[in-house]
Amino acid sequence: MHRPDARAPREGGVRARLTVVLTVALTVGSLAVPALADVSQSDIRAAESAVAEASALVREARDDLAAAERRLERLVESLAAVEEDLATRADDIEETRAEARNRIARMYMSAGASGGPSLPVANLGSMPAQVAYLAALADQDREVVNQLAASRADLVRFRGIVEESIAEQQIAVSDAAAAVDDRLADLEAVQSDLSAVQAQWQREEQARREAEAARIAAEEAERRRQAALAQQQKEEEERRNSEQEQRRQEALAAMQAAAAAASAAGWTPGAGVEPWRGLVAQYFPAAMVDDALSVMACESLGDPLAINKYSAASGLFQHLPYYWPSRSTKAGWGGADIFDPEANIAVAAWLVNRTITVEGRDAWAHWTCKP
Numbered sequence: 001m002h003r004p005d006a007r008a009p010r011e012g013g014v015r016a017r018l019t020v021v022l023t024v025a026l027t028v029g030s031l032a033v034p035a036l037a038d039v040s041q042s043d044i045r046a047a048e049s050a051v052a053e054a055s056a057l058v059r060e061a062r063d064d065l066a067a068a069e070r071r072l073e074r075l076v077e078s079l080a081a082v083e084e085d086l087a088t089r090a091d092d093i094e095e096t097r098a099e100a101r102n103r104i105a106r107m108y109m110s111a112g113a114s115g116g117p118s119l120p121v122a123n124l125g126s127m128p129a130q131v132a133y134l135a136a137l138a139d140q141d142r143e144v145v146n147q148l149a150a151s152r153a154d155l156v157r158f159r160g161i162v163e164e165s166i167a168e169q170q171i172a173v174s175d176a177a178a179a180v181d182d183r184l185a186d187l188e189a190v191q192s193d194l195s196a197v198q199a200q201w202q203r204e205e206q207a208r209r210e211a212e213a214a215r216i217a218a219e220e221a222e223r224r225r226q227a228a229l230a231q232q233q234k235e236e237e238e239r240r241n242s243e244q245e246q247r248r249q250e251a252l253a254a255m256q257a258a259a260a261a262a263s264a265a266g267w268t269p270g271a272g273v274e275p276w277r278g279l280v281a282q283y284f285p286a287a288m289v290d291d292a293l294s295v296m297a298c299e300s301l302g303d304p305l306a307i308n309k310y311s312a313a314s315g316l317f318q319h320l321p322y323y324w325p326s327r328s329t330k331a332g333w334g335g336a337d338i339f340d341p342e343a344n345i346a347v348a349a350w351l352v353n354r355t356i357t358v359e360g361r362d363a364w365a366h367w368t369c370k371p
Contacts, residue, residue, distance in 0.1 A: 039200045047194040054187040061183040065176035072169040075162060082159045089152035093145055100141030107137070250337070258304045258315075258339040267341075273302035276316065279342055283349035288363070291371035292348070298369030304341040315344035317367070327351060 262268075267275035273293045284292045299318040300306035307314050312321050315338050319327070324338045324347075331350035336343035352363045364370050 039197055039204055043197055044194075044201055047190070047197045050190040051187070051194050054183065054190045058180070058183040058187050061176065061180040065173065065180050068169065068173045068176045072166065072173050075166045075169055079159065079162045079166060082155055082162055086152060086155045086159065089148055089155060093148045093152065096141065096144050096148060100138070100145070103137055103141075257337070258341055261341050262304050267302065267304070269303070271302065273297045276302060276341065276345065279345050283346045284352070288352070291364070292345075292352075294371040295364055295367055295369050299367065304344065305339055314338045316341055317344055317348035319344060319347060 262275070273296045276296065277289065277293060280292050280296070281289050296302060296316050299313075300316050302316065304316050306316070306318065308318060313319060314321060314324075319338055321338060325334075327350070328334055328336055328338075328343060328347050331347045333340075333343045333346055338344065351366055355361050355365050356363050359365070
């Protein structure tokens with residue numbers, strides 16, 4: 001009689017997958033995201049692949065469990081059928097034995113046993129044949145009963161095999177259920193890893209977006225700063241040009257006024273310094289008038305509009321524009337133009353006096369030309 005194979009599916013199904021599950025578990029474990037790690041799309045794909053593999057293993061484990069449960073169900077059904085067959089065999093044996101007893105009783109009755117336990121004398125000649133017939137019937141009934149008993153014994157042995165197979169299959173079902181639990185735990189672990197990888201990716205993506213937004217904002221701020229600076233430079237350039245034009249106009253007006261003053265003083269181009277002697281005498285001590293005119297001749301040739309092309313020194317005594325506002329103010333000529341002949345001479349006289357009395361130096365220390 002064929003023995004049901006309860007353990008073969010468990011060996012070929014659940015156990016054969018343990019190695020694969022272990023490999024996946026090790027692979028998934030390597031996907032754990034360390035702090036401040038840079039997560040790439042390949043990391044996410046690897047985690048998703050691990051989840052897919054673990055999900056497939058869960059499905060396979062569940063299929064194995066379902067198959068094991070179906071095998072167990074069939075074995076239980078087989079056991080019920082065997083039990084039913086055993087009951088039928090027992091009934092058949094009892095029926096066969098009862099029929100045998102009934103046939104023997106009928107044979108005795110037909111041989112004249114109904115009048116008592118002994119046979120009539122007239123029938124004694126037929127006794128051997130009847131006894132032989134009864135013996136043959138008894139042997140035949142015993143053979144049938146023995147066959148039924150042997151069949152029942154086979155069923156009892158088969159029932160033992162089925163019960164053993166059921167016990168083994170129950171273990172297989174338990175193992176398959178445990179495998180499902182293990183695969184579910186593996187799936188939960190890789191899903192957790194996938195969630196961690198995706199969360200890290202989202203954080204890094206957010207950081208990248210924020211960094212990009214900050215970069216764009218910084219570039220826009222720099223662009224606005226550069227535009228504002230360019231506008232400021234443009235306005236400053238326009239202001240300087242305006243001021244220069246204003247100064248040019250003022251200088252032109254001053255030069256025109258100086259030319260008018262020079263003309264009024266009797267100076268004409270090429271006339272030298274003598275036309276300025278009267279003004280020089282008003283501001284310089286008499287002893288220094290000739291020295292002053294000598295320095296003037298050296299510095300400007302007596303031209304009130306003279307400008308040094310290197311230092312921009314201007315006027316009769318070639319005052320430097322940088323010092324003019326301060327010195328002219330201190331000399332009492334604040335606001336006067338540097339080309340004004342009288343202001344130029346008066347400030348020169350003040351500076352000579354200060355050089356002698358305050359600085360204690362040579363009177364003409366501030367001029368390159370000397371008397």
